[in-house]
Amino acid sequence: DCAIIELDGNNELILFAADGIWHKLVEADPYFAGYCSVLVNVNDIVAKGGKPMAIVDVLGLSDQEKSDKIVAGIIDGCKKFGVACVGGHLHPDSPMLSISVAILGLVHKDHIIFSDTAKIGDSIIIAIDLDGMFHSKFKLAWDTTSHKSPEKVQEKFEAIYRIAEEKLATACKDISNPGSIGTLAMLLEASNVGGKIDVEKIPRPENINLLKWVKVYPGFGVILTSSKNNSKKCIKILEDHGISASIVGKVIQEKRLFIGSNNKYIPVFDFLKDHISGKP
The missing domain is CATH 3.90.650.10 (PurM-like C-terminal domain)
Structure with missing residues (x-):
């Protein structure tokens, strides 16, 4: 779910993840799509034992009203999950409405939980x-x-x-x-x-x-x-x-x-x- 980046001489690891939201959800409920774009990324970080720090988003704009709802969902999602949206990119003339988000998190190197380390008998x-x-x-x-x-x-x-x-x-x-x-x-x-x-x-x-x-x-x-x-x-x-x-x-x-x-x-x-x- 996350890339893990080690910094020399540092006890903390950087967690880096990204998700795109299903186009059918974006069209059916743009607000919830924006909200979920934060939720799914935060969950990826938390599952590693990490704390979400910041997100950036990439928004494809084809409908101003629906795009505003996506942005409102992102804002509320950031408040709900305790993470800052620090920037992003806008496609102002996209042929379809879309939202993708990338996230950074931090975890102490001794506290990380991997997703590929299950052991026989567990x-x-x-x-x-x-x-x-x-x-x-x-x-x-x-x-x-x-x-x-x-x-x-x-x-x-x-x-x-x-x-x-x-x-x-x-x-x-x-x-x-x-x-x-x-x-x-x-x-x-x-x-x-x-x-x-x-x-x-x-x-x-x-x-x-x-x-x-x-x-x-x-x-x-x-x-x-x-x-x-x-x-x-x-x-x-x-x-x-x-x-x-x-x-x-x-x-x-x-x-x-x-x-x-x-x-x-x-x-x-x-x-x-x-x-x-x-x-x-």
């Missing part, structure tokens, strides 16, 4: 903020932030910072467009391992269909791997910060991801054949 933890609602136009967007204060939103970040500082996680990745299972698959593939999970143990709100829920892109959610000795500590920290978390399975040597429940499991990814993240 517990797999899925943690999601369940206090949310589905977006009216995008049925898989689980909004957990727009209705909360900046303090409540940023409280979730503190859970990851503490886990990072105490070195309790072996790997972490924020849940994004692939949903919880797809994101887990990316983490496992990059770590050159496999996994086996009980999907019924994934935290979810009552009365939401499991098949739909595993496809959801939450405002805040992470996949963590942790040693058996540290997994319960991770869950307690997450729950203390208002994040529902559960051990859903374990990391295995076989390079496949199995999902199921009641001792019935099927493989959904074979990492010897399926290439997801593109990591060699």
Whole structure:
């Protein structure tokens, strides 16, 4: 999710990430697209144990009214997530409306959590903020932030910072467009391992269909791997910060991801054949 830049003689690492927002979201809800352009980048930094510092944006302008809404969303997103927008670039005659954002963050070199370092035998933890609602136009967007204060939103970040500082996680990745299972698959593939999970143990709100829920892109959610000795500590920290978390399975040597429940499991990814993240 992030490039990591080491500075000579410095105990802090620079985190550098970027995301473009899906054109259908930009057209359907420009304000939310601007807001999400901040959210997705901040989550990339936080999942590494880092603190977001500043963003720049690249805005393609084809409709002034919609562009104003994108900018309003970016402004509110920066306030909500505690990050400054320090500049950017404008395409004033773009053939289509678009928004992309790049972000810088900082993390102490001893506190960084990578997304490709899960170890065989680790517990797999899925943690999601369940206090949310589905977006009216995008049925898989689980909004957990727009209705909360900046303090409540940023409280979730503190859970990851503490886990990072105490070195309790072996790997972490924020849940994004692939949903919880797809994101887990990316983490496992990059770590050159496999996994086996009980999907019924994934935290979810009552009365939401499991098949739909595993496809959801939450405002805040992470996949963590942790040693058996540290997994319960991770869950307690997450729950203390208002994040529902559960051990859903374990990391295995076989390079496949199995999902199921009641001792019935099927493989959904074979990492010897399926290439997801593109990591060699």
